Amino acid sequence: MKPFTYERPADVTEALAMVAAAPGARFLAGGTNLVDLMKLQIEQPTHLVDVSRLPLGQIEDTAEGGLRLGATTTNSQVAADGKVRARYPALAQAILSGASGQLRNKATTAGNLLQRTRCAYFYDTTKPCNKRQPGAGCAAIGGIYANTAIFGASKACIATHPSDMAVALSALDAQVEIAGPDGQARAIPLDDVHRLPGETPHIETTLEPGEMITAVVLPPPPSGGQIYRKARERASYAFAIGSVAVAGGKVALGAVAHKPWRARAAEQALAGGASPAEAMAAEMASAQPDGHNDFKLKLMARLGAACLTTTGAGDDQ
Amino acid sequence: MKTSFKLNGQAASLDLDPRTTLLDALRENLGLKGSKKGCDHGQCGACTVLVNGRRINACLSLAVTHEDDEITTIEGLAQGEALHPVQAAFLEQDAFQCGYCTPGQICSTIGMLKEAADGWASLVTEDLTADTVLTDAEIRERMSGNLCRCSAYPQILAAIRSAGGVA
Numbered sequence: 158m159k160p161f162t163y164e165r166p167a168d169v170t171e172a173l174a175m176v177a178a179a180p181g182a183r184f185l186a187g188g189t190n191l192v193d194l195m196k197l198q199i200e201q202p203t204h205l206v207d208v209s210r211l212p213l214g215q216i217e218d219t220a221e222g223g224l225r226l227g228a229t230t231t232n233s234q235v236a237a238d239g240k241v242r243a244r245y246p247a248l249a250q251a252i253l254s255g256a257s258g259q260l261r262n263k264a265t266t267a268g269n270l271l272q273r274t275r276c277a278y279f280y281d282t283t284k285p286c287n288k289r290q291p292g293a294g295c296a297a298i299g300g301i302y303a304n305t306a307i308f309g310a311s312k313a314c315i316a317t318h319p320s321d322m323a324v325a326l327s328a329l330d331a332q333v334e335i336a337g338p339d340g341q342a343r344a345i346p347l348d349d350v351h352r353l354p355g356e357t358p359h360i361e362t363t364l365e366p367g368e369m370i371t372a373v374v375l376p377p378p379p380s381g382g383q384i385y386r387k388a389r390e391r392a393s394y395a396f397a398i399g400s401v402a403v404a405g406g407k408v409a410l411g412a413v414a415h416k417p418w419r420a421r422a423a424e425q426a427l428a429g430g431a432s433p434a435e436a437m438a439a440e441m442a443s444a445q446p447d448g449h450n451d452f453k454l455k456l457m458a459r460l461g462a463a464c465l466t467t468t469g470a471g472d473d474q
Numbered sequence: 475m476k477t478s479f480k481l482n483g484q485a486a487s488l489d490l491d492p493r494t495t496l497l498d499a500l501r502e503n504l505g506l507k508g509s510k511k512g513c514d515h516g517q518c519g520a521c522t523v524l525v526n527g528r529r530i531n532a533c534l535s536l537a538v539t540h541e542d543d544e545i546t547t548i549e550g551l552a553q554g555e556a557l558h559p560v561q562a563a564f565l566e567q568d569a570f571q572c573g574y575c576t577p578g579q580i581c582s583t584i585g586m587l588k589e590a591a592d593g594w595a596s597l598v599t600e601d602l603t604a605d606t607v608l609t610d611a612e613i614r615e616r617m618s619g620n621l622c623r624c625s626a627y628p629q630i631l632a633a634i635r636s637a638g639g640v641a
Contacts, residue, residue, distance in 0.1 A: 163475060163492040163538050185539070192495070192534050193515050205492070207539055233528075237594040242602040253597040257619020258586060260516055262528045263535065393597070393618035 159201045165210065169336055169371060172208050177338040177367045179204040184369055186229055187263035189256075190272040199273075199282065199289060209265070213371060216240070222377035225334075228267035228370050232256070232322065235266060245375060247383035247402050251325035254387045257394050267370035269322045270333070270350060271362065274415075275396050276316040277302045287313045287358045295358075298447065304398050307444040307453050308414040314358030315447060317412050318351055319396050324411035325385050326373060327419050328402035334372040335364060344374070351416030358415070379405030382468030387411070388460055399456045401464045408465070410440075410457060423461065433465035434458070479543045481506075482550025490537050497521045497532035500547060508548035508577045512621075519620035522578035522585070523547050529585025531619075548577035551584070560584050563637035564630075571624035579620050583634050586616045590638075608638050 162179075166172035176182040181203035185191060188209075194200035213227035216238050224245070226235055235241055236252040256264060276297055278284045284296035297305055297315050305315040331347040350362050364370070387400040400411035406427055408420040423440035431439065437458045444454055464470075478487045481504065488503055497514075500506045500523070512520035514533045521532040524546040551558035557565070560583050570576045590606045598615045599606070606612070613634050614627075622630060 158493040161492060163536070165539075165541075185536075188536060188539070189516060189531070189534050192536060196514065205536075209539060233589070233594065237589075237592070239603075242595060246602050249595065249602055250597065253595060253599075257516075257519065258589065258616055259519060259522055259529050259531045259582065259619045260534075262585075263530050393615050 158195045159198060159203075161195075161202050162204045163207065164204070165207045169211060169213070169369065170340070172206050172211060173336060173338045173367065173369060175204075175206045176369075179206075182206055184208050186265040186268040187231065188268075189260050189264045190268065194273060197280065197282065199280070208369070219374060223375045226266045226373045226375070228372055229265045232261035232264045232266070232269060233258070235322075236261065244378045245325075245329060245383070245404075247385045247404050248322065248325040248329060248375070251321040251385040251387075251400075251402060254385065254397075254400075255321040266322075266373050269320055270326075270347075270370060270373070271364075272320060273361070274316040275319045276305070279316060287354075288316065288361075289359075291357065291359050301449070303449045303452070304396070304412065305447060305450045306414045307446045307450055307457075308410075308418050309353040310415070310445065310447075311354045311356065311358070313356055314354035314415065316354070316358065316415060318414070318416050319412070320417065321385065321387060321397060321400060321411060323347065323351075323417045324400055324409045325402040325404070326375075327409035327417040328383075328404040328407045329378070330376055330404075330407065332374040332376070333370055334374060335368050336371045337365065337369075338367040342371070347373070347417070348419050354415045361415070379407065381405035381470060384464050384468050386460060386464050388456055399453055399460055401457070401461045403464045403468045403470055406470050408436075408440075408461065408470070410461065413444075413453060413457060420461070423465075427465070427470055433462040433470070436465060437461040475538050477538050477541055479540045479545055481545050482547060488537070492536060492538050494537045495533055496523070496525075496535045496537045496540055496545070499537035500532060500545075506547055506549050509581075510574055510577060512575065512578075517621075518575070518578075519582055520575050520578040522582040522620065524581055524585055527585070527588060529582050546581070548581060551580070558584070560587075560633070560637045563633040567629050567633035567636060569626055569629040569633035570622075571626050575620060575622045575624075579617075579622065579630055582617060582620045583637065586613075586634075587638060589616070608635075610635070613638075 183202040285294035510520035512518035
């Protein structure tokens with residue numbers, strides 16, 4: 158690790174000020190991704206502001222009938238919560254399908270959203286990567302690596318976002334609350350948090366420098382079934398090679414794009430009376446595999462259709 | 475940087491480079507070599523310790539973030555000569571070969587049994603609203619963050635099954 162200094166703020170205002178005051182500063186929450194990347198010197202913060210003890214660790218009812226998940230709620234805490242399990246089972250399933258018990262005990266809601274890709278070439282510091290070094294090139298394109306994007310990729314980057322939780326949050330139409338260093342606060346749809354890579358894959362989210370996620374807000378659960386299903390190369394404790402979240406008539410796909418991929422073409426087809434297979438075919442029509450990841454076309458079509466059949470999405474159309 | 479926490483029931487105070495992980499602080503600064511460094515990237519579970527009763531990967535946690543925490547390592551489980559029931563179960567069931575992953579397996583088991591006792595679900599829990607029953611499939615899924623390259627998994631499973639509910 159490169160040397161860094163460390164501070165522990167008392168509240169959100171102080172945390173924002175600490176990061177604003179120190180160029181190269183980063184927020185540290187659970188650290189399960191950031192500390193790992195610091196060991197590899199892929200991340201080299203000069204200052205860490207430890208937000209893990211801020212009073213953002215609560216799960217609260219909202220006036221609208223939803224839930225507010227504080228930014229530093231742990232993955233374990235959210236997955237174990239009775240209201241989450243009863244009303245947002247797709248979210249509980251998604252969280253429980255990710256990482257290990259030890260990691261979920263540390264990893265936080267906000268940190269999960271802001272984790273970096275697990276693209277093998279992002280981690281291989283002997284190879285060029287436009288995320289690590291803008292303009293260096295992308296070794297994953299044409300490389301020997303299959304867990305890459307089939308939607309929304311660019312000539313600069315074909316990495317995927319690795320989160321399971323965020324895929325369920327996308328299908329559940331979650332909002333993300335953000336605080337900025339000037340004291341302003343805003344809320345944006347989860348779908349607007351992550352960017353497609355374009356020419357600047359090193360800019361992964363729409364958060365401005367120094368901004369901080371303070372909560373994720375779930376609207377009341379939609380009518381209809383929910384499910385999260387994940388395909389991976391072993392039965393447990395592995396990142397997805399493809400995943401599907403369904404909540405009512407909303408569908409999101411994981412491990413297929415630089416962000417949780419909201420399957421709006423599938424949703425429109427379902428609303429128009431399409432069968433699960435037809436709805437997924439409508440979504441996959443715009444997929445652009447690169448050779449190594451061609452398998453994801455059939456995988457996602459079948460996984461998606463199975464999830465839509467299981468939840469009965471579209472049955473009432 | 476000054477850091478203090480409770481380690482296996484005793485106060486511990488250290489002056490650490492902020493880069494020091496909890497695992498390195500335990501092993502190199504405090505001399506407790508029971509917690510093992512396997513992958514050092516949160517993938518193998520050999521470094522598993524209990525922090526405030528919950529299992530975590532000590533290799534991915536900076537020691538300075540643990541101010542005032544209560545940390546329990548494999549060295550803190552036995553009461554004098556009396557082994558912790560999970561330790562005794564691992565011995566009884568011969569739940570290891572080389573033993574390198576064992577401290578992490580045992581600490582992880584204790585944390586996992588507490589999670590189950592608290593009613594936490596897992597991915598293989600079919601009804602998320604039902605009470606937790608630690609079937610073999612549940613134990614395997616909940617312990618998937620601890621690798622054993624000797625592949626002593628059948629004996630580890632047997633040990634956990636026999637120790638279930640006693641942690």
